[in-house]
Amino acid sequence: MQTLIAIIVIFGLIIAIHEWGHLYVAKKVGILCREFAIGFGPKLFSKKKNETVYTLRLLPLGGFVRMAGEDPETVQIKPGYEVGLTFHSDDTVKEIIVNNKAKHADAKIVSVERADLEHDLFIDGYSDDEEGLIRYDVHPQADMIVDEEREQIAPWDRQFGSKKPWKKAAAIFAGPVMNFVLAFILFLIYGLIQGIPQPIVSNVMDDSAAEEAGLAEGDRIVAIEGESIDGWTDMTQMIQQSPDEEITMLVDRDGATESFTMMVDSVYEDVVDAEIGQIGVEPTWSHSVFESLQYSVSQIQEVVVLIFDVLQLIFTGDFSLDYLAGPVGIYDYTGEVMQLGILILVSWTAMLSVNIGLINLLPLPALDGGRLVFIGLEAIRRKPIDPDKEGVAHFIGFALLMLLVLMVTWNDLNRLFM
Template identity: 45%
Template structure:
């Protein structure tokens, strides 16, 4: 149960910040946001505030920001439609009602539509009960009511496609950007409240009967050099040892203000066909509490993890990893279960890594992902005009289908790996 709660909270946080990026920059560009959704599938909660409905949906596998002008968003009033109008004192239409029992609304002004434009010119024109042709201006905040469901109209200048390439691109890019910002904030908070690791090469524990113990190394020793190479950080120590499996080395440590040379033979470890060295020490970095260093730590950790994920992605592209190495929601859930056993800080580090991973994956130039949409914006900027919307929509639809197939394959691999 705790794992399920941790998974839902972490995944919900990642999706929330991703969609928050889209939402804030859409608002900044003047785009009407119809829905801000966390989760997919059936709605289990919804609250309308202003022109946006905020929803939580059943399946915790994503989220979306639905903007005006996307995915056949507009409602078109065709000639011959019979509608009811509610107008203000200036005869400006505030509400248009259609596909509803007119007998329940006796006070409406009825109109048989002849012409209508609810995007640019904002008017409706048609025949009233006396067969007289009348034209009404439509308010920018006019509400359409269809079968009891209310929808705010979206004037063209409030629609996504009406904005400049730069505004649209920034709105889409902001989702992945906020995932990187979230990761930075998590690392920053870890640095502020848990301390910034100094990575000083001070031995925390020596494993009995391993090379370090046999050579006389003690907990608290500070390694200052190996075979004449200066060791300043723990990473220096680990790298040198790993690169010398089976070899004799001299480790210089500082103990009680004096330097002591320890001779040992590095243990050879084989894993996945590779050899690396080990001397049998355990390490936990000392930490310091410094707000400025916490900011630097947050930036460094975000950058380092970003580089690491790109390296892993490169291995996948070059075939060093296969699709079997990928994990979907099931694999992430199981990994979260394992990480949660090691405490809250490790769980937060895991959340930061997942946030960066989500940001990078969404920036890949693949159809249906944010990166794919940015690619089309790039083509539009070069050509000076947008690519045909239907063709672009078809490409994204094919991309969604392929991504769903990949998700099914990855999820099946996860199920086989963990449950069979």
């Protein structure tokens, strides 16, 4: 149960910050955002603030921001319709009641002759209490009420399709960017609390290779086998790759450089299922803000490089589903991470956020990167791609993405239970 709660909180945070990025920038460039949703399926909670309905839905498998104009309007007022109208004090239309007009006693009943709710914002119609054809000016924030459900109309200048390509791209790009911002903040928190390990010896273990070679507390390791050491991670990686090998290490001791030669010990590591090297020293921990900032940037870079290394395997023919983890695999890994403490869970959340942000930027239909490709083509062609063709591309991309998720999930189940 704890793992399930952790998964919901982690992905709720990652999804919320991603969708908030879309929402914030879309509003800034003037796009009407009808809904900000966390999850899919039936609504569990909803609250409208300003022009946007904020909803929490049953299935915590993602989220979305519903921008006006991305999908065709579900209800259109056509000639012959009979609608109810209510008005603001300046006589502009406040509400357009499509059905259940009897529940709105104050509404004026109008038989529609013509209507334009996108560009000129008017309804021409006939009313029993007025003679002749009357034009009713519609307020740009008027509500359409269908089955007692309200939805604000979307004038053309508030729709996604009306915006310049760079504004569309900004609204789409903002989601993945916020995932990187979240990861940066989480890695920074980890660094400030946990501290950043420095290649400075704080303790030498008894009977270790380091003790036999003569390393001492306060020694700063500056190079191994002629390669300079920039941080503790660099040092440990080089040592771990050299089990049962002799290495030469340059150390700064009290301002003087000294050389030490030692035979690296070999230990079995369950996580990597292999022998790795160690010399038996512990680092000095720094809680410097500057070093924590550097750490945050470097961790994001490492995760990005790792992801691209895996993607590169697709083109070399060495790719395997074992390199990917689906919902089941992530659930299992999260359970293991929880055993290591809250700070490791924070770091794990940051890595997942980088993954989601970067994967979303891949130029594949159904992902943000795919949408950016179509926006780029629009900018080059100087006219939008046919919405129907783009919709088909995204639908196919989504179907293939779901197929991949199913395959990875099946692979996770086989790996865990078979």
